Amino acid sequence: MNYLKYFQSYKTLALALAIAGFTSYESAAQAQSIILHERVSSSISLLTNSNILVSQSQTPPRIQRQKRDNPPNTGDTNRETGASGRSACSIGSANNLKITALVPTTQATAQENESGSTSEVVWGLTADKHPTFWFYLPYWLTSECYAEFVLEDETGTEVYKTTITDSQDSHGVVGIKLPTTAPKLKQGQWYQWKLSFYPGVTKPISVNGWVQRVELEPEISEEGVAFYEQTGIWYDPLTKLAQSRLQNPQDKELQAEWEKLLRAVNLEAIAQEPIMDFTDI
Secondary structure (H helix, E strand, C coil): CHHHHHHHHHHHHHHHHHHHHHHHHHHHHHHHHHHHHHHHHHHHHHHHHHHHHHHHHHCCCCCCCCCCCCCCCCCCCECEECCCCCCCCCECCCCCCCEEECCCEEEEECCCCCCCCEEEEEEEEECCCCCEEEEEECECCCCCCEEEEEEEECCCCEEEEEEECCCCCCCEEEEEECCCCCCCCCECCEEEEEEEEECCCCCCEEEEEEEEECCCCCCCCCCHHHHHHHHCECHHHHHHHHHHHHHCCCCHHHHHHHHHHHHCCCCHHHCCCCEECCCCC
8 A cells, every 4th residue: 555655656756757857848949949049040130231241342333424514405406417409419328318427415405495395415525625526428528519617615706617628539437636726625615516518509508516625534544435434525535446447447346346336326327437537637
């Protein structure tokens, strides 16, 4: 009888110890689980923050064109034009019949127009005191079929004027350089250029736009279209490429860069036209 009582007491004690042990193990397991969860969460948070910092430090800066003042929105610029009637001048190209200024364009909203309509503004930047202006002429130039270039400041005062004749039975892209004998472009001021073509029996047709001289940052080393995209300066890389192509007309890399630069301003149709050496005019 005493043995049975002792056995029941031992059984009860063993069961109590087992329950206590299980409860202690479950509590410990829960505690470890909480600690593990906190450590994992902390690690994830640290890893996420580290990735953000790495991502921010490794992301290369986006190259943007420098912000420049817009040219005067006079609403009277024009990048291309064609003869409206019969011309006495010989046409050199059956593909491109319009006189075209090799200059970028932007769309500007007319301030005085309540309808909010936009107009095309033809303009480009240069760092050169005496830049070269480039145009495509589809006609052969003669003493009767000639072009006239005029450069004026914002007040309308004439800065330079010249006439282009006799292209030796050729047509194509022509560069008109502002000579060193002419007044240099003042930095930060706008100048308006105009190229008029006199086709003989009909009224002259013309293209016109704006140019501004800006300061060039000395650390810029890119060329061609990369130079234009980074600085916004147009005339200088165009002139450099055109002169290089005149000296090396068979160079395919120069031809490809020339096409790429003109394509950047939607003038790819002109890229295959020949370049005439008129830069000393």
